[in-house]
Amino acid sequence: MASDADGGGEPEAGTSLEAPERPLVVFCRKCNTILGDTNAFVCTHPALKTITLGAAYSVTSKKDEVETPPEGEARGSSFYRFYCESCSECVGKVFLSTTRGLDPMRDNYTFDSHAIRSYELSERPQTTVENGSGTPNSSVLLDRLEVLETQLLKVENLMLLFNERIDALESGRGIKR
Numbered sequence: 001m002a003s004d005a006d007g008g009g010e011p012e013a014g015t016s017l018e019a020p021e022r023p024l025v026v027f028c029r030k031c032n033t034i035l036g037d038t039n040a041f042v043c044t045h046p047a048l049k050t051i052t053l054g055a056a057y058s059v060t061s062k063k064d065e066v067e068t069p070p071e072g073e074a075r076g077s078s079f080y081r082f083y084c085e086s087c088s089e090c091v092g093k094v095f096l097s098t099t100r101g102l103d104p105m106r107d108n109y110t111f112d113s114h115a116i117r118s119y120e121l122s123e124r125p126q127t128t129v130e131n132g133s134g135t136p137n138s139s140v141l142l143d144r145l146e147v148l149e150t151q152l153l154k155v156e157n158l159m160l161l162f163n164e165r166i167d168a169l170e171s172g173r174g175i176k177r
């Protein structure tokens with residue numbers, strides 16, 4: 001969609017297609033709703049301070065409210081905004097048309113970094129204490145889920161075993177139901 005009449009030549013700061021080293025989960029800064037993760041990473045834009053993902057959760061958008069910024073880094077592009085579903089805060093933009101530099105952002109979810117927080121998934125459990133909101137640590141939760149799953153399996157096996165024993169006992173004593 002980019003026209004070839006944009007002068008060219010000028011080195012644009014543009015987007016960075018380099019995904020973060022570790023997976024990130026993106027939260028609404030205001031209400032902590034999870035909005036996306038870098039499994040769908042598209043790009044970041046250092047100058048705009050944005051991170052663009054190919055998919056987003058729990059967002060709503062007003063597709064008919066298209067804006068065309070007259071100046072700034074996004075000049076020459078058009079977009080509509082999208083909002084956190086739970087608190088209605090504007091968390092980013094979906095670009096409908098872009099200048100060449102912003103091309104990777106088109107039709108994807110570009111989050112404004114001031115509207116979100118991101119949480120890095122790491123190998124080791126960490127605690128997020130800096131904001132005091134007690135965001136659950138995903139890796140810790142995953143570990144616990146795994147333990148719970150194993151325990152549940154054991155309990156299920158035990159119940160099957162007991163069932164067999166009870167059946168055997170009942171038939172041995174001639175108990176009828």
Ligand SMILES: [Zn+2]
Pocket residue numbers: 028029030031032033084085086087088089
């Ligand atoms: Zn929110």
